[in-house]
Amino acid sequence: MSLETAWGLRERPSKGPKPGLSLERIVDAGIAVAAAEGIGAVSMGRVAKALGVSTMSLYRYVSARDELYVLMQDAATGAPPEMPAGITGWRARLEWWARAQREVFRRNLWLVRVPVTSPPASPHALEWMEQGLAALDGSGLDEGRKISVLMLVGGFVRNEVALMADLDAAMRAGGQGPDEAMRRYVRTVDALTSTAPERFPALRRTLAAGIFDAADTEDTEFEFGLGRVLDGVAVLVEDR
Incomplete structure (x- = not known):
């Protein structure tokens, strides 16, 4: 399920439980919590609190904390920078x-x-x-x-x-x-x-x-x- 979400193969809700809530905002909030308090502090409840929404509202976008971890990792890692052409061997x-x-x-x-x-x-x-x-x-x-x-x-x-x-x-x-x-x-x-x-x-x-x-x-x-x-x-x- 987490990989389907990461690859955009899972249908997202057309309407969130709160205006402006999105998968991107949830992932960004999770990253912010991890950066400030460590990965152990990241939970669905803690991220929901950071966003000012109910915990249950997050489950419309993310099925579980482990899925959130995968999405956070992928977002924070990002695509590799382009290797300079002059580097050979x-x-x-x-x-x-x-x-x-x-x-x-x-x-x-x-x-x-x-x-x-x-x-x-x-x-x-x-x-x-x-x-x-x-x-x-x-x-x-x-x-x-x-x-x-x-x-x-x-x-x-x-x-x-x-x-x-x-x-x-x-x-x-x-x-x-x-x-x-x-x-x-x-x-x-x-x-x-x-x-x-x-x-x-x-x-x-x-x-x-x-x-x-x-x-x-x-x-x-x-x-x-x-x-x-x-x-x-x-x-x-x-x-x-």
Whole structure:
């Protein structure tokens, strides 16, 4: 039912229970609630309250919260931006695709909290898949391997954004900036491991080297991880 709605294959009510109520307004309200309060706050009742209508009035447009999730995801994700013509080669194209996805998630952090219950099938999700598969043209990989690569790269992007969002939320809750949070972490780990350095020789060496003295930027960790993932894909391409 949710995919039929997303693809425009389900007949919508000709008249809403309240003038001006529409599927688009319901989806936009759901996105606004998710952005402000998190995906866990999104319910039919909460969205109805935001719109100033009764909960039952929403069911003329959306059958359930899970359907609303699908429509919210599709609307917030949007169609992928057009890849610049100057980007050539499977690796450069896939890098661009991964960074574009990351930007979408960073603008809508609640997206990484929506449970994944099925393979992508909404309109914009399939457009992103199409672009990712097309990026691998010329790699020599068969279609099955291309899908596996997209799952690997897309999973890395989603996990990286979720981790950064968690760390950022924790720092904000503690009223700390990244560097201050790292200094506190170093002091804590140093104190805990100094009493038994023989148990943590590698960690002690890392602390002594000052690796944790300042926080890396989000981009630094993302680019390092993406590069190593694509190095692995390159080995797969070479060994095809």
